Amino acid sequence: MHERIIDEAGIEVSDVEAAHYQALKAIQELRQEGEADEVDWSGWQLEVVDESGRVLLSIPLNVAQH
Template sequence: MPRYFFNIRDGHDVDEDEEGIELPDLDAAKAEALATVEELRDQLADAGNIELEIADETGRRLLTVPFFRGGRRR
């Protein structure tokens, strides 16, 4: 099973996920990323332009999920 890494990127810095998680495919990784964004959104409301980046085992960025769309925060 492939391992996916969920890095938090704020436009300047990257907090890299060093462990990752094994998931069956990219769709499962995307679902995990969306759930993580929902959990962390309120905690990071004042942190600016933050994205959760999904990377594969080679470090290649596969998908990016923004915490806030269009600058609008709830």
């Protein structure tokens, strides 16, 4: 069973490269939060989807760097 945390609002970007940049920025912000260093990110990933829900990018959080 997989747990999901969904951002219902999301953001609108012009292309996949902009989506990738915003995803990395979101990961960096998450890591800057106080308890983020204490979280085991193994198995977690950030998925970027289009308006239909199709996954465009998937970035593993345990290896993503800022």
